[in-house]
Amino acid sequence: MTRPTDTADTGITIIPTGVKYTSAAHMVAEGEPVTVVWSTIPVACTDWVLGDVASQGPVHYPADRVPRVWNSGGSAYPIWHALTEVQCGTCGAMVGPWALVRDGHIEGDELTDAAHQVAEEAEDEREWQRAKLVASLTADARDVARQLAEGSLTRDELPDVRAMFQPGVGLDGDEVVAWGFMPDPAGGCDDEIVEVSRPIPTGQTS
Known part of the structure; x- marks a missing residue:
């Protein structure tokens, strides 16, 4: 089993999920412990997949690249988001891998469930893009x-x-x-x- 990787200087510990094409990390954001889980599958703009090379190409967060997190709520009721997306300069769509943030440093079944959720969302999006490509x-x-x-x-x-x-x-x-x-x-x-x-x-x- 892959062991956690403690980055020490950033206070981020990468945690193996046991779910293919996903990764996770424990971190402290604004003084609060959180867990970010993300898909490691590269995602490109659908127009790029369909052949428009001017559109946004694959955005990739490998297992050792931890996404930044952002709090859209206040300090009393934080609402965390993982920032994996970039805006396509051609069509304006936001493009990036699926990711989520959970309060606390989750482990065990809770971590596995979160990783499965991310993996399923990522696969659904990939299947949708594949269907568009096949139709084209x-x-x-x-x-x-x-x-x-x-x-x-x-x-x-x-x-x-x-x-x-x-x-x-x-x-x-x-x-x-x-x-x-x-x-x-x-x-x-x-x-x-x-x-x-x-x-x-x-x-x-x-």
Whole structure:
């Protein structure tokens, strides 16, 4: 089992949650003990996932990067928030991993439950973005297949998907393939490839 990491100089102790793709830390904020729990899965603006590279790319809080916390209430009744989001400079949406703050230094089942809540919210958001990406790729593949059927586009104008290094639409044998990707949930370089294929219409396979 991973042992807690005491950062000493900041008064923050990182606590293992036992829940994949989450982390937690005990800290003292404005003299009050609190626990922050966050998702370690990188989150990008949905428009970036759909191919707009000008939109906000992945925002990542790995297990050893503790989010700042903010009190939106008064000193008598503090309301704590974890600050993981940044504003997309293109669409204005707030983008960042899921996180929450609990009063006190929680441990055991209470910590596990909080981590599961964060993990579920993060997975729901990722599934929503994946569904948006699949819908966009489906429309792209269908549009290219239609253009091939109409003769307004030829096979020679499309790249071999195996030679593509950037998301887009290409050919794989007798199929039109539209592909994109989701950020690596582990925060590395092993991005999740998402692709949609459609058969090339009759008469355009040669």
